[in-house]
Amino acid sequence: xxxxxxxxxxxxxxxxxxxxxxxxxxxxxxxxxxxxxxxxxxxxxxxxxxxxxxxxxxxxxxxxxxxxxxxxxxxxxxxxxxxxxxxxxxxxxxxxxxxxxxxxxxxxxxxxxxxxxxxxxxxxxxxxxxxxxxxxxxxxxxxxxxxxxxxxxxxxxxxxxxxxxxxxxxxxxxxxxxxxxxxxxxxxxxxxxxxxxxxxxxxxxxxxxxxxxxxxxxxxxxxxxxxxxxxxxxxxxxxxxxxxxxxxxxxxxxxxxxxxxxxxxxxxxxxxxxxxxxxxxxxxxxxxxxxxxxxxxxxxxxxxxxxxxxxxxxxxxxxxxxxxxxxxxxxxxxxxxxxxxxxx
Amino acid sequence: xxxxxxxxxxxxxxxxxxxxxxxxxxxxxxxxxxxxxxxxxxxxxxxxxxxxxxxxxxxxxxxxxxxxxxxxxxxxxxxxxxxxxxxxxxxxxxxxxxxxxxxxxxxxxxxxxxxxxxxxxxxxxxxxxxxxxxxxxxxxxxxxxxxxxxxxxxxxxxxxxxxxxxxxxxxxxxxxxxxxxxxxxxxxxxxxxxxxxxxxxxxxxxxxxxxxxxxxxxxxxxxxxxxxxxxxxxxxxxxxxxxxxxxxxxxxxxxxxxxxxxxxxxxxxxxxxxxxxxxxxxxxxxxxxxxxxxxxxxxxxxxxxxxxxxxxxxxxxxxxxxxxxxxxxxxxxxxxxxxxxxxx
Numbered sequence: 001x002x003x004x005x006x007x008x009x010x011x012x013x014x015x016x017x018x019x020x021x022x023x024x025x026x027x028x029x030x031x032x033x034x035x036x037x038x039x040x041x042x043x044x045x046x047x048x049x050x051x052x053x054x055x056x057x058x059x060x061x062x063x064x065x066x067x068x069x070x071x072x073x074x075x076x077x078x079x080x081x082x083x084x085x086x087x088x089x090x091x092x093x094x095x096x097x098x099x100x101x102x103x104x105x106x107x108x109x110x111x112x113x114x115x116x117x118x119x120x121x122x123x124x125x126x127x128x129x130x131x132x133x134x135x136x137x138x139x140x141x142x143x144x145x146x147x148x149x150x151x152x153x154x155x156x157x158x159x160x161x162x163x164x165x166x167x168x169x170x171x172x173x174x175x176x177x178x179x180x181x182x183x184x185x186x187x188x189x190x191x192x193x194x195x196x197x198x199x200x201x202x203x204x205x206x207x208x209x210x211x212x213x214x215x216x217x218x219x220x221x222x223x224x225x226x227x228x229x230x231x232x233x234x235x236x237x238x239x240x241x242x243x244x245x246x247x248x249x250x251x252x253x254x255x256x257x258x259x260x261x262x263x264x265x266x267x268x269x270x271x272x273x274x275x276x277x278x279x280x281x282x283x284x285x286x287x288x289x290x291x292x293x294x295x296x297x298x299x300x301x302x303x304x305x306x307x308x309x310x311x312x313x314x315x316x317x318x319x320x321x322x323x324x325x326x327x328x329x330x331x332x333x334x335x336x337x338x339x340x341x342x343x344x
Numbered sequence: 345x346x347x348x349x350x351x352x353x354x355x356x357x358x359x360x361x362x363x364x365x366x367x368x369x370x371x372x373x374x375x376x377x378x379x380x381x382x383x384x385x386x387x388x389x390x391x392x393x394x395x396x397x398x399x400x401x402x403x404x405x406x407x408x409x410x411x412x413x414x415x416x417x418x419x420x421x422x423x424x425x426x427x428x429x430x431x432x433x434x435x436x437x438x439x440x441x442x443x444x445x446x447x448x449x450x451x452x453x454x455x456x457x458x459x460x461x462x463x464x465x466x467x468x469x470x471x472x473x474x475x476x477x478x479x480x481x482x483x484x485x486x487x488x489x490x491x492x493x494x495x496x497x498x499x500x501x502x503x504x505x506x507x508x509x510x511x512x513x514x515x516x517x518x519x520x521x522x523x524x525x526x527x528x529x530x531x532x533x534x535x536x537x538x539x540x541x542x543x544x545x546x547x548x549x550x551x552x553x554x555x556x557x558x559x560x561x562x563x564x565x566x567x568x569x570x571x572x573x574x575x576x577x578x579x580x581x582x583x584x585x586x587x588x589x590x591x592x593x594x595x596x597x598x599x600x601x602x603x604x605x606x607x608x609x610x611x612x613x614x615x616x617x618x619x620x621x622x623x624x625x626x627x628x629x630x631x632x633x634x635x636x637x638x639x640x641x642x643x644x645x646x647x648x649x650x651x652x653x654x655x656x657x658x659x660x661x662x663x664x665x666x667x668x669x670x671x672x673x674x675x676x677x678x679x680x681x682x683x684x685x686x687x688x
Binding site for chain 1: 357
């Protein structure tokens with residue numbers, strides 16, 4: 001019963017060390033298994049749309065969830081103009097806690113962890129939805145999330161060929177350079193149209209906060225799987241509406257996706273399938289090689305919960321910091337006495 | 345533009361040092377001024393009831409708010425059976441962030457800080473509501489919050505006499521012992537009835553999670569101010585309903601208090617006054633020496649926000665820890681490159 005005051009903390013530096021020690025591809029694979037396990041027990045989770053505080057410059061959100069034994073939440077911001085001042089558009093941290101006592105058991109950076117869990121979720125979904133044997137992926141948007149997506153699709157789906165496009169040529173160069181040692185065949189494309197040619201999986205992961213049309217209807221052939229990551233808040237979409245109408249659409253949590261995802265362009269009763277139902281086998285995912293499947297991903301609290309669970313299970317002496325975060329008086333009723341006894 | 349990765353962290357130990365360095369009474373007085381300033385600009389705050397995750401053993405809550413420039417939230421649990429395992433019933437931590445960038449600017453323990461802000465809020469409210477010249481306070485419930493209440497009422501309202509009662513005699517002994525050097529006249533009472541005799545202010549601050557009746561109607565004479573702290577969640581009240589019917593009731597945020605406060609015993613349209621309206625002078629507080637005023641306090645996010653603002657203004661080199669909590673890649677789009685370059 002000692003050290004009740006301590007909460008383990010994983011800093012950015014420690015997170016990088018954990019990732020490099022496990023290896024990024026094994027980690028993405030393991031984390032996808034944690035996420036898949038939580039999607040399998042989707043119904044037991046306490047789910048609610050995120051709690052958002054909007055301002056002119058961006059949004060700050062809290063994303064809580066619980067499986068009845070553990071409770072997790074993520075703090076995450078989205079501020080598109082942050083890059084002007086050298087800051088990240090998105091930063092995040094999160095906490096895992098014990099439901100029985102309410103005591104936090106992990107505080108972790110989640111900027112890197114969110115990039116990892118987003119990629120692991122995308123690839124896990126694609127394993128259930130993409131055409132079998134798919135190994136060529138177009139990736140439109142080559143920013144901060146792109147390399148994580150590429151490696152997750154390699155580790156989890158066997159993707160070995162990348163067709164890259166970004167309106168910012170430097171982003172594509174950076175992505176190519178960062179992935180140079182991972183054995184992909186990489187084709188840098190001059191247009192989004194060129195990138196999707198021959199691709200079996202199309203990942204859209206751009207960052208513009210507006211209604212954009214990264215893909216038009218004529219660009220998308222039959223049989224592909226679309227992994228739509230970038231459209232993730234009200235007013236921000238990437239796909240032309242006509243593509244959505246031709247696709248079978250899979251989502252995380254409809255209540256949230258209808259507000260934030262590509263399907264904000266559709267009627268509120270447009271049919272969508274919840275991904276967890278495919279994963280548990282309740283509903284079929286891909287039913288024909290000509291079908292267009294679309295994972296309209298916005299990111300959901302359960303995925304962060306799975307990622308925090310994974311990191312908690314990686315805690316070893318030396319790979320995290322012990323934070324004196326909880327008051328632990330000698331007797332619980334004597335909080336003031338603890339203060340008195342701290343007097344020099 | 346350096347150290348964008350750093351978030352200042354105030355641990356429990358560092359919080360105790362800040363409190364002892366400033367001095368507990370001056371700190372309570374200063375913090376009450378921050379809280380009062382925020383009540384004065386109540387209307388600009390983004391207010392919503394807390395987001396609660398209930399379980400058999402207790403509750404975990406997130407309490408966010410924002411004034412448009414800063415954003416704050418508190419994580420707090422309430423687990424009455426925690427004391428059996430030597431844990432605190434309530435622990436808390438919180439974050440203050442910059443609305444313009446979404447970047448956190450402070451992470452702080454809030455178990456001690458919540459005790460301080462609760463006491464400061466009570467005394468600040470009493471300064472507006474208690475009979476003038478009141479200096480005798482009954483305090484029913486002598487647990488973890490009691491000494492903080494006593495000292496806040498001394499620093500802010502001039503209370504010099506305490507009439508103490510708790511069903512647990514040891515709690516009263518502990519409270520008496522802890523306050524021995526602060527110059528109060530302390531009367532230990534055998535019953536709640538005895539404690540309220542002659543008191544001008546009655547503070548109820550018990551912890552039982554049930555409908556309790558700490559005060560019955562016959563015990564409360566005209567002209568007193570009741571500071572009701574303990575009734576703060578659904579199913580937990582301290583006062584007999586008849587007392588409420590004889591009192592003018594002041595609350596923090598009616599939407600929350602009607603669910604959690606003493607007034608959960610009353611009709612949903614029973615008239616109450618919002619404390620901020622008294623503080624801004626929009627509405628009169630006490631209007632006669634015979635009136636019973638009742639502050640039905642449940643604790644609101646704005647008070648935590650004020651407390652975090654206060655602590656941020658106390659940050660000096662050496663009184664906090666710099667946490668590497670935010671990813672800060674050389675170029676914002678190159679999160680993966682940051683990971684690559686961390687390779688040994």
